[in-house]
Amino acid sequence: MEIVVCLKPVPDAETRLRPRADGSRLDPEGVKFVLAGYDESAVEQALLLREAIAGSKVHAVSFGPPRWTEEVLRAAIALGCDTATAVESAGEEAGDPIAAAEGLLGAVEGMPHDLVLLGKQAGDDEEGLVPGALAEMLGMPHFGYVVDLHWDGAAQRLRFGRSAEAGQETWESPLPCVIGLQQAWNDPRTAKLPAILKSRRAPIAKVSPPAPSPERAASVPERFALPPPRTGAKMIAYRTPEEAAQQLVRILKEEAKVFP
Amino acid sequence: MTPNVLIVAEVDSGRLSLPTVEAAGVARSLSGPDGKIVGIAGGAGAAGAAIEFGEYGIERAYAIDDPRLDGAPAQAQTAYIAAAASAVGAHLVLLGGSTAGRDLAGRVAVAWKAAAANGVTELAWAGEALRVQRPVFGGRATEARLLRGGRAVVSLRPHAFPAAAVERTTCAVERAPAASVPPALLAPRRTGVEAVPKGTGPALSDAPIVVSGGRGVRTPENFRLIEELAASLGAAVGASRAVTDAGWRPTSLQVGQTGRSVSPQLYIAVGISGAIQHLVGMMSSRVIVAINNDATASIFRVADYGIVGDLFAIVPALTAEIHRVRGI
Numbered sequence A: 001m002e003i004v005v006c007l008k009p010v011p012d013a014e015t016r017l018r019p020r021a022d023g024s025r026l027d028p029e030g031v032k033f034v035l036a037g038y039d040e041s042a043v044e045q046a047l048l049l050r051e052a053i054a055g056s057k058v059h060a061v062s063f064g065p066p067r068w069t070e071e072v073l074r075a076a077i078a079l080g081c082d083t084a085t086a087v088e089s090a091g092e093e094a095g096d097p098i099a100a101a102e103g104l105l106g107a108v109e110g111m112p113h114d115l116v117l118l119g120k121q122a123g124d125d126e127e128g129l130v131p132g133a134l135a136e137m138l139g140m141p142h143f144g145y146v147v148d149l150h151w152d153g154a155a156q157r158l159r160f161g162r163s164a165e166a167g168q169e170t171w172e173s174p175l176p177c178v179i180g181l182q183q184a185w186n187d188p189r190t191a192k193l194p195a196i197l198k199s200r201r202a203p204i205a206k207v208s209p210p211a212p213s214p215e216r217a218a219s220v221p222e223r224f225a226l227p228p229p230r231t232g233a234k235m236i237a238y239r240t241p242e243e244a245a246q247q248l249v250r251i252l253k254e255e256a257k258v259f260p
Numbered sequence B: 001m002t003p004n005v006l007i008v009a010e011v012d013s014g015r016l017s018l019p020t021v022e023a024a025g026v027a028r029s030l031s032g033p034d035g036k037i038v039g040i041a042g043g044a045g046a047a048g049a050a051i052e053f054g055e056y057g058i059e060r061a062y063a064i065d066d067p068r069l070d071g072a073p074a075q076a077q078t079a080y081i082a083a084a085a086s087a088v089g090a091h092l093v094l095l096g097g098s099t100a101g102r103d104l105a106g107r108v109a110v111a112w113k114a115a116a117a118n119g120v121t122e123l124a125w126a127g128e129a130l131r132v133q134r135p136v137f138g139g140r141a142t143e144a145r146l147l148r149g150g151r152a153v154v155s156l157r158p159h160a161f162p163a164a165a166v167e168r169t170t171c172a173v174e175r176a177p178a179a180s181v182p183p184a185l186l187a188p189r190r191t192g193v194e195a196v197p198k199g200t201g202p203a204l205s206d207a208p209i210v211v212s213g214g215r216g217v218r219t220p221e222n223f224r225l226i227e228e229l230a231a232s233l234g235a236a237v238g239a240s241r242a243v244t245d246a247g248w249r250p251t252s253l254q255v256g257q258t259g260r261s262v263s264p265q266l267y268i269a270v271g272i273s274g275a276i277q278h279l280v281g282m283m284s285s286r287v288i289v290a291i292n293n294d295a296t297a298s299i300f301r302v303a304d305y306g307i308v309g310d311l312f313a314i315v316p317a318l319t320a321e322i323h324r325v326r327g328i
Ligand SMILES: Cc1cc2nc3c(=O)[nH]c(=O)nc-3n(C[C@H](O)[C@H](O)[C@H](O)COP(=O)(O)OP(=O)(O)OC[C@H]3O[C@@H](n4cnc5c(N)ncnc54)[C@H](O)[C@@H]3O)c2cc1C
Pocket: A187, B213, B214, B215, B216, B217, B239, B240, B241, B242, B243, B254, B255, B256, B257, B258, B259, B260, B270, B271, B272, B273, B274, B275, B276, B277, B278, B281, B291, B292, B293, B294, B297, B309, B310, B311, B312
């Protein structure tokens, strides 16, 4: 199976978030962009499927400014992905997931792809638009929020679960298919030091994104704001558990107005 | 400008789902007196669900008449939705904040050549553009974006908006404009659904109130305390990963990075320390209450109200007080 994993460089979890001087978006200055969140699970699942299905390959693709994608792709190689491809952008499309899907499309179309795996949503904007957008461009079916992804070789079908409001659904789909992954079979592995060292010399193929089509509707970042810092909880003083309960119910009713 | 809005129905047991009813409320507040609001429903029970738009003051809806969509994934409706959006001259296609709605938005945006946003908590017209706001970074920041070009596809964050008020009118249901569905989208099949057991309260991601328990509860038997508190509030039950990993409760209840993201009106965390992987799944809840016997637990840093104390004393007292106040 030829598996493509699409990976978004996102700010490291330790990042102190801060808006750019014009206030329109996150200031990327000094921020370390890494492989994180559901994309890590997507890599893990791709590697597990490769181990389970003889003759499979995993191709990592990332869209963004080269200094960000390089970090992510080297991490993917160190974890065991077979090839790495960067789609270079200036980073100004941040905030336009459809533009990101367009960027990924060119790279994905240029390589064999039975299964396209992504995280169900990016670790930063948490938007989850790219899997569906990319699938529509590719003319392939797609599913987000996927868990427990398996390949049934006898039936030539993917089988997976999906957590929906009504309960846990199970689905089957032929290939090719796009999957937005919620959870791999296990927690993402960590790379071993020799593999990390070796990944530094691994080749990264480069692809240019398509020119943006002028008639397409665009999504433009306008403001990035931090909420006023949570001042910490208002602590309820009490002498007995009953008093604590009465106080909390009163607060929920009268102050927070969330009592049913 | 008199904006026209197309609302995509999600049908749940033959009725419009709660996220769809929230979308109907938003459409009504966004569309001026001259703007058109039209619903569209597809799949099994589509015609009946389309009529139900009339309950919320929406006078026109399309029903997709295509038996191939029964049992097919919602994405098979994409081409119909795009055709309907063009037919009504829509400026906005609005989807509810369910799994299916969020999953469909990117697809519909590409098919209809629109800009898109998922999980939106505020939206307003800014001339021809739509200004949307949404939480990012697990609620640590918010972003505002302009969706330009006069075509926007937006899904709402669950519970960020009240359900539409009932305002009965007659909804004229028409057959949706024809569209061609790529056969590839009809091939996937749902093979089963393990329904959330009835009687255990509302579904986690849908519930306006969530009560979650963590390792502090100590045993699977004690978790009953969390369930009783939830029942007293009509709330859904959630859990930290410590609980689901230990097998005390099923993983479908797990809140956090590798579980569900929830954003209820009220989230009560009991015996949960507040690890970042848990916080990202619940931090955008409107009001957060924490009950923990460790005053330094991180959960108190994101909570609005805290009780430092032994959950085995506090929780039963709280459940009893709620029963008393609600008269149940
Ligand atoms: C890749 C990865 C993904 C993860 N994903 C998730 C996720 O999706 N969701 C998730 O929840 N976690 C997740 N985790 C795990 C997370 O890091 C924490 O380990 C977990 O959330 C801890 O659960 P807890 O708060 O219930 O337990 P603990 O951290 O052990 O906290 C128990 C709390 O109970 C309190 N307590 C004990 N006794 C009492 C008492 N009698 N009365 C009141 N309070 C009491 C303690 O003071 C303590 O604060 C993930 C971890 C990793 C590495």
